Each structure stands twice: as structure tokens, then as C-alpha cells.
Amino acid sequence: MKEVPSIQRLSLNQITTENWNLSEAVEGCLRAEVPWISVWRHKLQEFGLNKSRKMIRDAGLRVSSLCRGGMFPAASKSERQSRLDDNRRALEEAAELGTDVLVLVCGSAPDRDLDSARKWVEEGIEQLIPYAKECGVKLGIEPLHPMYAADRSVIVTLGQANAIRERLQSTQVGVVVDVFHVWWDPDLYQQIARAGDHILGFHVSDWIVPVPDLFKGRGMMGDGVIEIRRIRQAVEEAGYNGPIEVEIINQAIWDQPGDQTLQTMKDRYLEHV
Amino acid sequence: MKEVPSIQRLSLNQITTENWNLSEAVEGCLRAEVPWISVWRHKLQEFGLNKSRKMIRDAGLRVSSLCRGGMFPAASKSERQSRLDDNRRALEEAAELGTDVLVLVCGSAPDRDLDSARKWVEEGIEQLIPYAKECGVKLGIEPLHPMYAADRSVIVTLGQANAIRERLQSTQVGVVVDVFHVWWDPDLYQQIARAGDHILGFHVSDWIVPVPDLFKGRGMMGDGVIEIRRIRQAVEEAGYNGPIEVEIINQAIWDQPGDQTLQTMKDRYLEHV
Numbered sequence: 001m002k003e004v005p006s007i008q009r010l011s012l013n014q015i016t017t018e019n020w021n022l023s024e025a026v027e028g029c030l031r032a033e034v035p036w037i038s039v040w041r042h043k044l045q046e047f048g049l050n051k052s053r054k055m056i057r058d059a060g061l062r063v064s065s066l067c068r069g070g071m072f073p074a075a076s077k078s079e080r081q082s083r084l085d086d087n088r089r090a091l092e093e094a095a096e097l098g099t100d101v102l103v104l105v106c107g108s109a110p111d112r113d114l115d116s117a118r119k120w121v122e123e124g125i126e127q128l129i130p131y132a133k134e135c136g137v138k139l140g141i142e143p144l145h146p147m148y149a150a151d152r153s154v155i156v157t158l159g160q161a162n163a164i165r166e167r168l169q170s171t172q173v174g175v176v177v178d179v180f181h182v183w184w185d186p187d188l189y190q191q192i193a194r195a196g197d198h199i200l201g202f203h204v205s206d207w208i209v210p211v212p213d214l215f216k217g218r219g220m221m222g223d224g225v226i227e228i229r230r231i232r233q234a235v236e237e238a239g240y241n242g243p244i245e246v247e248i249i250n251q252a253i254w255d256q257p258g259d260q261t262l263q264t265m266k267d268r269y270l271e272h273v
Numbered sequence: 274m275k276e277v278p279s280i281q282r283l284s285l286n287q288i289t290t291e292n293w294n295l296s297e298a299v300e301g302c303l304r305a306e307v308p309w310i311s312v313w314r315h316k317l318q319e320f321g322l323n324k325s326r327k328m329i330r331d332a333g334l335r336v337s338s339l340c341r342g343g344m345f346p347a348a349s350k351s352e353r354q355s356r357l358d359d360n361r362r363a364l365e366e367a368a369e370l371g372t373d374v375l376v377l378v379c380g381s382a383p384d385r386d387l388d389s390a391r392k393w394v395e396e397g398i399e400q401l402i403p404y405a406k407e408c409g410v411k412l413g414i415e416p417l418h419p420m421y422a423a424d425r426s427v428i429v430t431l432g433q434a435n436a437i438r439e440r441l442q443s444t445q446v447g448v449v450v451d452v453f454h455v456w457w458d459p460d461l462y463q464q465i466a467r468a469g470d471h472i473l474g475f476h477v478s479d480w481i482v483p484v485p486d487l488f489k490g491r492g493m494m495g496d497g498v499i500e501i502r503r504i505r506q507a508v509e510e511a512g513y514n515g516p517i518e519v520e521i522i523n524q525a526i527w528d529q530p531g532d533q534t535l536q537t538m539k540d541r542y543l544e545h546v
Binding site for chain 1: 391483484
């Protein structure tokens with residue numbers, strides 16, 4: 001467990017530089033010597049999967065994860081089926097890009113019934129396991145902050161994610177720890193230890209006060225109140241030593257030059273992560 | 274456990290009609306035949322404690338709770354002491370107003386250290402117990418939504434509130450269940466059952482999508498996604514049959530005529546609570 005994490009683990013989650021397309025993000029990572037990138041699916045469309053893969057490989061970048069699969073709950077069985085089909089395409093894309101992690105944002109309830117939605121999430125993940133195995137890609141359940149329970153994810157604690165993973169008993173399923181989503185949780189450190197070597201990803205940003213926006217409200221590491229280093233060390237102690245993604249959804253950061261964002265992100269990574 | 278709750282349990286939490294002073298709120302409750310009111314401390318200042326009490330008693334209203342005590346964590350011991358002194362004044366005010374519940378919004382960490390802040394909350398509550406007993410007022414720990422962890426309360430789950438109550442082992446301490454704060458919690462129904470007859474208050478509003486504002490974002494019952502009736506029935510099953518406060522912090526609702534808010538709130542109470 002190191003005081004400062006190696007820069008060799010730093011990954012740009014592409015949403016942090018939302019105004020850059022994939023080509024610009026790849027070039028930006030090269031200039032800033034950021035060795036990893038996490039790719040968003042909607043960013044693949046501009047160049048297509050083959051060209052995107054080639055750009056990333058030619059640059060010598062490694063892909064830490066693909067964002068995102070999930071969104072399992074839906075009112076009708078046919079719609080839930082089509083969500084699963086979309087997840088299978090996401091697994092194929094992840095494999096093509098050379099990453100072994102598909103991040104799951106599990107989805108919200110189509111109505112007021114949280115219990116059913118949570119059941120559909122678990123069933124959905126279970127049904128994906130065989131194809132995930134075939135693709136050589138793991139399914140990373142990312143609990144989201146409870147303030148997104150109504151519109152993004154009914155999985156809102158690491159405890160829930162761990163419980164699903166344990167029930168499914170598949171090495172193909174793990175969890176993703178994002179400090180922005182879990183920092184408030186009184187059970188956080190227990191649940192990180194419980195996740196053990198099933199942690200598939202670690203995402204950093206910060207919780208700034210006041211939060212400027214419910215969705216685009218994340219801050220740069222060091223600008224908020226999260227004990228990021230403590231959480232990173234706990235995740236390492238549990239067994240995770242993979243890439244660390246900087247994932248910041250914030251309009252003001254999007255509006256600044258991408259190169260500036262990458263430089264700040266590197267400095268803050270060394271200081272606060 | 275009734276399908277529809279008695280209108281005799283309905284309480285106007287004064288923040289729902291933020292533009293009314295206490296006199297206007299009392300008159301509004303009389304016109305709408307709302308039998309209970311929950312008073313905010315800052316609303317007492319205009320008329321003073323004695324006159325406020327007289328207005329409420331003359332109107333035949335009952336006070337369901339006083340909002341609010343708490344705010345225990347602070348960087349220095351002297352500041353924490355002065356917070357306790359303020360809580361003692363709040364206990365006196367609650368007793369004067371004839372309510373036996375002081376709602377605690379526990380406060381946030383003065384820095385990044387959640388553990389210390391949580392310890393100070395528990396110590397603060399413990400130190401208030403003797404005086405609360407003397408005043409005949411109970412301390413209601415209200416867990417707030419995790420999105421307020423950085424600026425309002427480090428107590429963010431009913432599980433935490435229950436654990437504090439159990440450790441302190443005093444009948445002077447209980448919990449307050451507000452649907453807006455706890456609806457997302459996968460452990461909600463277990464924790465309501467665990468709280469048992471230590472539930473001191475039940476607050477309703479709704480979670481609307483999208484949330485218009487992090488603070489002033491609560492909706493009228495029925496306009497959002499919370500299973501309010503299910504939670505109300507669970508709280509009753511646990512043993513709570515006291516007043517049900519409508520507590521809505523929402524600019525659009527504040528801006529409409531108070532009488533309209535009270536009428537809608539009554540209708541929605543019968544339909545959705």
C-alpha cells in the first residue's frame with residue numbers, strides 16, 4: 001500500500017473531457033502521458049469500433065473499462081430483453097477494445113416499485129454471465145449515489161453490489177468503487193473489505209460544496225470533502241491494484257481546454273489520490 | 274394498519290408554507306382543519322416564544338415537533354459546547370410549545386473526517402439526554418439523504434440512527450423517518466422494523482424526477498416515485514401512530530398561495546399517504 005499511487009495506473013475516463021471526441025482524447029492522453037483511457041460507448045460512434053480500436057492501440061494506450069452497460073429494469077419483458085441484447089453488444093465492444101471490464105450502471109425503476117427493479121437488475125446480470133465469459137469481459141456493478149436512485153440506478157450501495165455478486169457466485173461479476181457515489185456510506189470500509197479481490201475498478205473525483213448540479217456536479221480531486229486517499233488505500237488493501245479512472249462530470253471542467261484538465265488531473269492525482 | 278390514515282394525524286410542517294409567518298400558518302391550519310403543526314425555530318422569533326405558544330394554543334392546534342436541534346460537529350471544543358447550549362434552548366422551546374419531540378438534523382463534518390463528526394454527533398446527543406428528560410422532550414434523530422452528507426448531516430441512514438439509539442440506551446432518544454431521506458435505502462423496511470416503538474415522527478413529501486434543486490427539490494405527495502403508503506404502513510406496523518408531517522421544501526410550492534398548498538396537501542395525504 002503506497003502513500004502515492006503510481007502514475008502508471010492513471011486513466012482518463014472519457015466523460016471528464018466530454019468536449020473531446022475519441023481522437024482528441026487519445027492525443028490528449030499521449031501528450032499528457034496518461035497511460036490508460038476509459039471509453040464511453042457513445043464516443044465510439046463517430047469513428048466506428050474498428051477505427052476507434054486502431055487509434056487507441058496505435059497510441060499505445062490501454063483501455064481500463066468500457067462505459068457502460070446496465071439499464072436492466074423496464075416495464076415489459078420485451079424491453080428488458082432488448083436491454084440485454086444491448087448489453088451483449090457492449091460486451092463485444094469491450095472485448096474488441098481490449099478491456100476486460102464493462103461498467104454497469106444498473107438502471108432505475110420504471111415505476112415506484114424498487115423491489116421489482118432490483119430483482120430485474122440481478123436477473124439481467126445473471127443472464128449476461130455466460131456471454132461475458134465467452135467475451136472474456138467482466139461485469140462491474142457500480143453502485144451509484146442514492147440521489148440517482150430514481151433515474152439511473154436502483155443499486156445505490158456497495159453492500160447491495162456485494163450481495164448481488166455473492167449470490168451470483170461467478171468470477172465474471174465484480175464491483176466498481178467510485179468515491180463520488182460511495183463516500184457518504186457508514187459501511188464503506190467494511191464493504192470494500194467484503195468486496196475483496198472482486199473490485200474491478202476504482203473511480204475518483206470529489207464532492208464539492210455546494211454541489212453545483214445534481215448530474216454535472218462532480219469536482220476535481222482535492223476540491224471537495226472526500227477522503228480519497230483513505231478510500232484508495234482501503235481498495236488496495238482489499239486487493240485492487242488496477243487502473244484508477246478520473247471520472248468528472250462537471251460543466252465548468254468540460255468548458256476548459258482538455259489539456260489543462262489532464263494536467264490538473266495528473267497533479268491532483270499525485271496529491272490527493 | 275389502515276389503508277388511509279386519519280386526517281386527525283395530519284400535521285403542517287411549517288417549512289411547507291415558508292412564506293407564511295407563524296400567525297398566518299396557524300390561521301391557515303384552522304381554515305383547512307389541519308389539527309397539527311410542526312414549528313421551525315426561526316419562525317418563533319417574529320412573535321417571541323410566549324406569544325407563539327399562545328397563538329397555537331388559542332387555535333387549538335397541537336405541535337407535532339420542533340425543528341430543529343442538532344448540528345453537533347464543529348472543529349473546536351468550545352464551538353461544540355455552544356452548539357450544545359443552543360440545543361438546550363431548543364429543548365426548552367419545545368417544552369414551552371407543548372411538543373415532546375425535538376427533531377435533530379445532526380450536522381456535517383467541519384473537514385473531511387466523517388468518523389470524528391459521527392462521534393461528535395453521538396457524544397452530543399448523549400450529553401443532551403439528562404436535560405431532555407428534565408424538559409420532557411425526546412430527541413428525534415432524523416437521518417438525512419446522503420446528498421446532504423457534506424453540508425447538513427453525517428447521519429444518512431436509518432441504520433446509523435438506530436445504532437446510535439441502541440448504543441445510548443435511553444428512552445429519551447428515538448428516530449424520525451422522512452420518506453424523502455430514506456426511500457432509496459435497500460435496508461429501509463428492516464430498519465423501520467428495528468426502530469420499533471422508538472419512531473418519534475414520520476414526514477412525507479415526494480421525490481420528483483428530475484429533482485429541480487438539491488435543497489429545494491421535494492415534491493408534493495403523489496408527484497414523485499416514493500412508495501409513501503408502503504412506508505407509512507411499515508412505520509405503523511413498527512408501532513408509530515402519531516402525527517404525520519408534510520414537509521416540503523420547494524420554491525414553486527412556496528410561491529403558490531398557502532391555502533392552496535394546504536388543500537392539495539390534504540387531498541394528496543388521503544390519496545397517497
